[in-house]
Amino acid sequence: MMNSKQLIEIALLAGEIMLTNGAETHRVEDTMVRICSKGKLKLAESFVIPTVIVATVADENNNLVTVSKRIKNRTIDLNKISLVNQFSRDFQTHEYTYEQAIEILNNIKNKKGYSSYLLPFTAALVCCFSTILFGGNLKDAISAFLVGFVTQSILNFMNSRNFSYFISYIIGGATTALVAIITVNLNIGVHLDKIIIGSVMIMTPGVAITNAIRDTIAGDLLSGVARGIEAFLIAVFIATGAGIALSLFR
Known part of the structure; x- marks a missing residue:
């Protein structure tokens, strides 16, 4: 015992x-x-x-x-x-x-997660099909695939180096917008807005929002509010990073 x-x-x-x-x-x-x-x-x-x-x-x-x-x-x-x-x-x-x-x-x-190659690839597929879901065409989907792969690779690198939780999302948002702008200028993609919207889906705080709702329903109001604020701040930092990149290139 x-x-x-x-x-x-x-x-x-x-x-x-x-x-x-x-x-x-x-x-x-x-x-x-x-x-x-x-x-x-x-x-x-x-x-x-x-x-x-x-x-x-x-x-x-x-x-x-x-x-x-x-x-x-x-x-x-x-x-x-x-x-x-x-x-x-x-x-x-x-x-x-x-x-x-x-x-x-x-x-x-200590169990290892998905490999450093598989995660960017699957993230790229999510961005690709999300862009189509939001009304993008085939060229936009290909562009979003590239954006998602690059963004997730950078996020993996920052996570492995223990970057600040929110700084990672600012850089991730900026990377998404920057790579999307480059692909449109190279005529790989067509609609910049649809590419960016589809690509940021890999960073949206879906789990945090779900946990905030479930914790609140379960009566853990402090945790529910904290997770809700966390989800809101993640969305703000993603938008801030994307906004900075768009402002610089426009």
């Missing part, structure tokens, strides 16, 4: 993996409490907002343990969220040792 400190350490690591990869705050809290409920604890509580995780447990002797974790970087990886969800359920039905649980979670945390 694990002690309270070991349980809270496992729960904190699981919560960190989920929150840094785009999970809703109420899902993170539920997973952490589920893990802590494995032991004979009198109390197991967690408080999560997009940038901080706080967990408290009390054992049979009323010894309280409280830990917190600052979350500085966040991304989107739904596969890791699914894996931690499955682990939390297996943790309740299987007799894992502390070392086994930590090893499983570290393997999930």
